[in-house]
Amino acid sequence: MRQEIRLDWQLGHSAAAGERPVKSVPALVPGAVQLDWARAHDWPSHVQADNYKMYAWMEDVHWTYSATFDRPVSTGEGRVFFVCGGVDYAFIVRFNDEIVHEQEGMFRAFEIDLGDMPAGDNRLEVVVFPTPKRPGAPVGRQQADQSCKPACSYGWDWHPRLIPLGIWQDAYLEIRRDAYICDAELSYELNGTLDSVAMSVAVTLGGGTAGAVAWTLLDPDGICVAECRGQADKDSLLFTKCLSHPALWWPNGHGDPVLYVSVVSLYAPDGRLLDQKKARCGFRTVALVVYEGGWEEDSLEFPKPCNPPPLTLEVNGRKIFAKGSNFLCPDIFPGAVTAATYKELAALAKDAHMNLLRVWGGSTAIKECFYDFCDEMGLLVWQEFPLACNDYAGSAHYLKLLDAESRAIIKRLRPHPCIAMWCGGNELFNHWSRMTEQSPALRMLDRNCFELDRSRPFIKTSPVMGMAHGYYLFRYPDGAELHQMMPRARYLAYTEFGCAGPSPAEYLKTFIPEDELYPPGPGGAWEEHHAFNAWEAEGTWLDLGMIIDYFGQPETLEDMVRYGEILQCEGYKCIYEEARRQKPRCSMALNWCYNEPWPSAAGNSLINWPAIAKPALKSIARSCRPLLASVRVVKFRWNSGELFNPELWILNDSPAALPAGTVRVYLNIGAGQHEIFRWEHPPAEANTNIAGPRLAYTLPEAQGELMTLRLWVEGRPDMDSEYLLLMGKEKRNGL
């Protein structure tokens, strides 16, 4: 069997690849050079205040990881391999002063046969080059536009300029004494009625002589439901087998994400087990199709365009309303993210009734265990390649690099049932990027996906035609609130939208120096952490002026945060539920963004770094329930005497029908509760909403209060909803 040997790594920097570092410090692998250096020198955390600026020089030096070890085996006992999941970003590997590997690109795993080596000190070195920057590019994300490195590290409206480097995936020595399994991958095709799956398992072998190879498929109870056996007399074998009535993998809210286990075992001629590979698999189909009714949407007018594009996810033949978010690498340093963090993030998404996470092209350095958790929890993943908001022009060097990196990414991730679709990257067809459908990089990605993973859809970017991004604040500069903006929109998929809010007060205190805490203002830690001047719109992301406009000057940090949270929670409710009301034409709602890679003082995320839910997540969780009572309200701020006219809805994304029932509508203003309507709603078919009546209720006299609109569903408290609205303040936004 294989034997792993962990190395003790030291790390230092130098001006050139040929120069050895003068000083070395202990290094953690996987990790990042910046963290090692800071740890060794007792630097304060990069997440506090503006400490990240101390790390700036680290972009531009060479970093050398070095480990020495004695010969672990004598010749004949086995071979020694250096196995590495990925090094960020361009690097060489030296073994006993000889270059044994050179690579640009962090997404390709590699292994190196270290061959015969002398007893005594052997030295393995990984020399990491400075961060890639396109010559002539201005400081910022454009520096990354000829590399396959996530662009967010170069600075974004939620990410400081801090560019990770180092061995970010696992790396170790492995002794292989016998024949071993290089690769064993199960692929499958479900038949049209989904009651039979044709499987094939491709096995490749390495090393010495072996006897037999066996494949077994275990069902979720561990019972073997299929098996094959063959002689290990060549380097590659293919097993094929059909399974009747497989249990399907379903996304969250639609059924269980059933996982089988595929086990390939390699035996010696004497029957001894030599190597084994286990992999989980889930059987499901996935497609992007035209929404229900989209083929009937024929323009009567000539000249006539084409019908709407296919932007609805269909899993196992069922059209799915995709509810979810944009997932980012959970840390500035991808190598430092733990499985526990990934698991917690996935679990929070599942509990919020999400079923789709978009791994956004500007931040794709995600470890594989994340996809394992998504497999387990029924979270579909929209996977992007590392392109975002740039014109990745098709130079020969870049295309060759992207070709190699993308092939590695596709092969690594395609066994995961969670992967629902591939996408070229973020906002590439917008004027700030200026790529088009004809860009060679995107045609190449489509080609690679088609060749290596034909069963999954591919789109070139988001937004493509029919999709839209934004807005990212509760209110538009012209005064229009999300309540007016969203019902006007008529897109098929809202794949990025945000509603910024402040982080919780207690959390703010962990990284904003005490003397800057309140009142917040630009120029200090608040701004470093994206509360001011982060994005193009004024006041982002805190938008203090809007908070004051709606609620008056807050007296304390806690008040300000509470007001900001109300806007964020109500804003997000409004968008998710409006997108759902536009079903089936609309079939996706993904907010910007799910999580963040460091503490933000304010922003669009639902979760604070590393995995702390903000109130907005709870709010969204309620809006994403498969079944709920909902309203369309035309504005947030109301006055006494006005006609209050919400439209009632039942939203149903569940695969179950809902019988007829009663919704009681209450309005709580101050201490008073008014029952303003009772709606006897008809039954709803599975996966189908009901549009109800529009109410007409004259608001009573009241001043300076929040009012709460409550929908009580008789006998179904799980479907109850409530909405906070502002009552009686003077209108200042011209609505």
Next chain:
Amino acid sequence: MRQEIRLDWQLGHSAAAGERPVKSVPALVPGAVQLDWARAHDWPSHVQADNYKMYAWMEDVHWTYSATFDRPVSTGEGRVFFVCGGVDYAFIVRFNDEIVHEQEGMFRAFEIDLGDMPAGDNRLEVVVFPTPKRPGAPVGRQQADQSCKPACSYGWDWHPRLIPLGIWQDAYLEIRRDAYICDAELSYELNGTLDSVAMSVAVTLGGGTAGAVAWTLLDPDGICVAECRGQADKDSLLFTKCLSHPALWWPNGHGDPVLYVSVVSLYAPDGRLLDQKKARCGFRTVALVVYEGGWEEDSLEFPKPCNPPPLTLEVNGRKIFAKGSNFLCPDIFPGAVTAATYKELAALAKDAHMNLLRVWGGSTAIKECFYDFCDEMGLLVWQEFPLACNDYAGSAHYLKLLDAESRAIIKRLRPHPCIAMWCGGNELFNHWSRMTEQSPALRMLDRNCFELDRSRPFIKTSPVMGMAHGYYLFRYPDGAELHQMMPRARYLAYTEFGCAGPSPAEYLKTFIPEDELYPPGPGGAWEEHHAFNAWEAEGTWLDLGMIIDYFGQPETLEDMVRYGEILQCEGYKCIYEEARRQKPRCSMALNWCYNEPWPSAAGNSLINWPAIAKPALKSIARSCRPLLASVRVVKFRWNSGELFNPELWILNDSPAALPAGTVRVYLNIGAGQHEIFRWEHPPAEANTNIAGPRLAYTLPEAQGELMTLRLWVEGRPDMDSEYLLLMGKEKRNGL
């Protein structure tokens, strides 16, 4: 050198591939089985009346071509090959009763080494199978949706149901006594400033021993401007060379379509010339880009979609307004089309100032000489694959076939500078087809084009988002004329639009029986030839009711034709010029259709079968002049006393600027000529229109006359324009 031997072919039919025909008739190669059979039996032409129906049974039998010949060479003197450019559609080749080749697909050329053969009678047979029809498909184009056969033959609104079969490309025996050149292809890349071209010539050799290979590039004057020489000591060679300041190939209206000649010569060790391949090449770049100003077209509104798609052709760095038409195979039987017909069709397009012909996916069986003429005349070609108006579902069989056929098509056509772009096929994203961007067939075509011809753009269908098709009549059922329809439209490319009209009277008399000629009506030869009930709109394509509505009941065939021609001519003027007025946002105007495969009684075409210009072509030629005075008129029919308010324009697609000048506007009504305006227009930059003033002129008293609006450009009679309008008839269409 090679020696060609022509065979005498006989043709007969049988019920099965294994059965030999009972009766044989002489066959022409290239040709079609239907034509041979009809010729041998003195049938009346299939183009007259409804004779085509006699041919229906020929779809469903097996056809065997047979030729016998003595052994043309003795062993050692050379090998004999059967060389064939294409057989329509599925077939086997038998040599002396042995099957030596099997193929489905008409677009792949093949050659068969016939090996040693006995002296005396040798027999070569090509057995052509019945026309492909998807089992279960209704009669019509859907029968073709799992084959790579042009769908129009299965019946269209301008094509009778008549499905060609047979050897449609050249076929002969070839004796090769020595080494020979299998293939020699020049590819090139122009540098960014277009003043240097890096060429590479890939040569593959076959046969015996050879000495040297030489490549020379001759400029248009026949002067050698580049040469390379190498030893023929392996099967493939690659020559590379740079040429400074190449003369560029330009599309019609933008410069000369300069062609160089690439000559590869193979020599024996003793210096004797063994084989030679000559090919023309033109140096140019081509791309689909976003129109001028399209990146600045940013929606201020959130949620925000992507910027407009890239639908403007850019050749040699210059954005081109594409003026042209949809080109069809010029005959029901592609094998029967002569080079003279292709040449005449290409020349008519050139003379009409067209620069782009779309080889439409439903009718792609075009011989290569057509592309040679387009190369010579500067006509860009938008080349589609054989998919149209169907859901070409991705069965394994179909995908494998399409893969092989499309690769052959791409390799055959890519040397032609005229080929500007590839397209999956016609109207595949519309509800009558129901393919999408995710359809495997279209992703595969994109993949193949990317792999084999990366320098050209690829689109999956027409219309894609931003394009539009239609309308096809002068007037919409609700009464709206093209004059109102087109200015309302806001597309980037009008890639199909028509304005139906009758064929000339003399021409009608050649295929409509005399007793049916006038008045025309449904049910007879007029309907068979698409004058009635051809398309979904009432009265198509003759639309007699509309002619009567505008002009009253015509008394003779000649009157009716004249009225219909006026509508067609004025309608086409209106569309082409309106599309040009919408430049730069709009950058393509291609009418449906250029030519037709048999005589139509009425239809959208500009040219009658086989290559007879209709008046509409002359009308379009004037609308497509690089420089002209133009008007936007809001309607066709006017009344005395009305305010006549045309908008004046200068349209300039030329690469030259226009100095300031004077346009005099006259209105001729009956015998009277009124000068109604004089426009001192400003200078126009190259490739830039000028929007002029809107006039206001009260129409004088007049009844029942055509009026003519004339634009006289002082000193530039080549820019003069005129428009016919109807004057004083009662309005019956509610306008």
